[in-house]
Amino acid sequence: MGSATYTELANATVLTQPVYEPGKPIETVAREFGIDSAGIIKMASNENALGPSPLALAAARDALGGVNFYPDGGATLLREKLARRAGLSPAQFVPTNGSNEAMILLAQTFLRAGDEVVFGAEAFIVYKLAALLFGAKPVAVPMPAHTHDLGAMLAAVTPQTKLVFLACPNNPTGTVNSPADIVDFATALPPHVILCLDEAYAEYLDDAVDIRPLIAAGVKIVGARTFSKIYGLAGLRIGYLYGAEEVTALVRRTRQPFNVNLVAQVAAAAALDDDAFLRRAREVNASGLRQLELGFSALRLSYIPSRANFIVFHTHFATEVFDTLQRKGVIIRPLAGYGMTDSLRVTVGTPEQNTRFLAELRAILSRK
Numbered sequence: 145m146g147s148a149t150y151t152e153l154a155n156a157t158v159l160t161q162p163v164y165e166p167g168k169p170i171e172t173v174a175r176e177f178g179i180d181s182a183g184i185i186k187m188a189s190n191e192n193a194l195g196p197s198p199l200a201l202a203a204a205r206d207a208l209g210g211v212n213f214y215p216d217g218g219a220t221l222l223r224e225k226l227a228r229r230a231g232l233s234p235a236q237f238v239p240t241n242g243s244n245e246a247m248i249l250l251a252q253t254f255l256r257a258g259d260e261v262v263f264g265a266e267a268f269i270v271y272k273l274a275a276l277l278f279g280a281k282p283v284a285v286p287m288p289a290h291t292h293d294l295g296a297m298l299a300a301v302t303p304q305t306k307l308v309f310l311a312c313p314n315n316p317t318g319t320v321n322s323p324a325d326i327v328d329f330a331t332a333l334p335p336h337v338i339l340c341l342d343e344a345y346a347e348y349l350d351d352a353v354d355i356r357p358l359i360a361a362g363v364k365i366v367g368a369r370t371f372s373k374i375y376g377l378a379g380l381r382i383g384y385l386y387g388a389e390e391v392t393a394l395v396r397r398t399r400q401p402f403n404v405n406l407v408a409q410v411a412a413a414a415a416l417d418d419d420a421f422l423r424r425a426r427e428v429n430a431s432g433l434r435q436l437e438l439g440f441s442a443l444r445l446s447y448i449p450s451r452a453n454f455i456v457f458h459t460h461f462a463t464e465v466f467d468t469l470q471r472k473g474v475i476i477r478p479l480a481g482y483g484m485t486d487s488l489r490v491t492v493g494t495p496e497q498n499t500r501f502l503a504e505l506r507a508i509l510s511r512k
């Protein structure tokens with residue numbers, strides 16, 4: 145028998161693949177710092193502080209008794225409902241295990257070594273991970289004022305570019321591009337480039353861009369949406385990709401036969417009808433953003449005005465603030481992984497959570 149390590153046997157891209165660093169779960173922080181989990185608030189991963197959509201929760205509970213059966217691999221009912229609501233065809237939707245999976249499947253479908261993937265330097269890290277995983281070259285375009293520079297992104301496109309990712313609003317910066325600018329950008333891209341518009345926080349906007357006319361016009365654009373954020377279903381892992389039937393049919397070939405679990409399918413379909421919950425989530429978020437902005441101003445901290453359910457603020461003591469907050473049971477998110485070493489991101493919580501976060505923050509900074 146010869147000798148070979150697993151590492152020697154692994155694919156080259158795997159050896160250099162960076163690891164996504166998620167926000168710590170409440171239970172982990174409780175154990176690490178010896179604090180009661182009931183006193184911990186998680187404002188780290190842009191989850192909905194109001195909990196899951198009540199309609200989704202009821203549907204999920206009902207569905208649990210049937211988990212001895214495989215789910216509908218085609219997620220037929222969910223796709224039909226999404227299609228009806230959007231005025232598109234069910235074939236134009238690919239439900240996925242979180243919209244994260246949608247982006248990985250898109251990468252798997254289209255990327256090979258030598259391809260280039262264009263995205264913003266302060267954009268969601270998953271775009272870079274998706275590129276690297278399939279041997280493509282990540283091309284990170286600087287974001288002046290923390291906002292996607294669509295002109296610079298267009299200029300970064302080469303004959304090798306295959307995919308462009310654009311998040312609106314963007315995570316972690318919370319910034320947006322106008323619908324008109326996004327439409328112009330999508331239309332200006334050459335036909336060998338596919339634009340993936342990441343709409344994870346689109347429900348928080350009242351002027352979100354509508355890409356359906358672009359899809360209908362044959363522009364190479366797909367949308368990625370999620371039930372993890374405003375719908376409050378992050379733990380169930382469900383999102384979807386939508387676009388022209390030609391692209392969704394190709395992407396569908398790369399997914400596992402049962403990539404979306406049974407409970408998630410049912411809960412997501414129910415969540416789509418929960419208008420009251422969505423309205424409340426938007427209201428609580430808008431007032432929470434104002435509360436946090438006022439709080440930062442009172443502490444003389446600058447911040448990036450946000451249109452999503454989180455906000456970035458700046459401090460030279462980012463690491464210390466993050467660590468101390470965590471020890472006090474308030475989990476937020478460091479952004480050093482995005483090269484934003486003087487910045488921290490906090491998810492909008494309930495009014496009480498925002499108040500507690502701001503009070504702990506004030507206490508830490510007053511000792512400086």
Ligand SMILES: *Cc1c(COP(=O)(O)O)cnc(C)c1O
Nearest residue numbers: 242243244268315344370372383
């Ligand atoms: C949270 C988030 C997603 C969605 O993640 P899921 O896999 O659906 O939970 C996608 N894009 C961005 C920018 C996000 O912040």
